Amino acid sequence: MCGLELEQHLNAQHMDHATLRAKVYDYFQTQLDGARQRRDTLGPFSPEEFRNSEAALRLLEQGNRDYWHTMGREHAQSELDRFIGFTGLPEEEFRDLTPTILDEIRKARIGATKALLEHVRSLDVRLLTGAEPHGECAKRRAQPS
Numbered sequence: 001m002c003g004l005e006l007e008q009h010l011n012a013q014h015m016d017h018a019t020l021r022a023k024v025y026d027y028f029q030t031q032l033d034g035a036r037q038r039r040d041t042l043g044p045f046s047p048e049e050f051r052n053s054e055a056a057l058r059l060l061e062q063g064n065r066d067y068w069h070t071m072g073r074e075h076a077q078s079e080l081d082r083f084i085g086f087t088g089l090p091e092e093e094f095r096d097l098t099p100t101i102l103d104e105i106r107k108a109r110i111g112a113t114k115a116l117l118e119h120v121r122s123l124d125v126r127l128l129t130g131a132e133p134h135g136e137c138a139k140r141r142a143q144p145s
Contacts, residue, residue: 053113060106
């Protein structure tokens with residue numbers, strides 16, 4: 001490849017990356033919405049759940065290569081398969097971009113984990129202040145003793 005052909009190839013990859021980012025955002029927004037609903041029903045994290053989520057966040061923040069190496073090939077393939085299945089993106093079209101896709105998945109998971117931790121912290125505050133009780137905790141508090 002040279003000249004115009006290379007430029008067109010790079011522009012096509014750029015467009016594919018924009019599409020990829022939008023699909024990653026939709027994928028994780030859907031997951032985050034579901035996780036928030038589950039937490040509203042279950043109430044705040046236990047101390048162990050909170051520690052596990054923070055440890056997972058630290059692992060995600062290691063960097064793309066380190067994270068996927070630590071998690072293993074099967075985990076990476078499973079994540080990739082779920083993402084491709086959710087988005088309906090043609091796998092063969094993005095095969096050359098697998099490391100980029102995995103990096104976008106990792107970065108989006110960082111954002112989603114941080115957002116969920118923030119949501120859980122807000123549940124703690126709301127329960128402690130008596131504002132907006134949620135889910136099972138609210139049901140237990142509302143039941144006469």
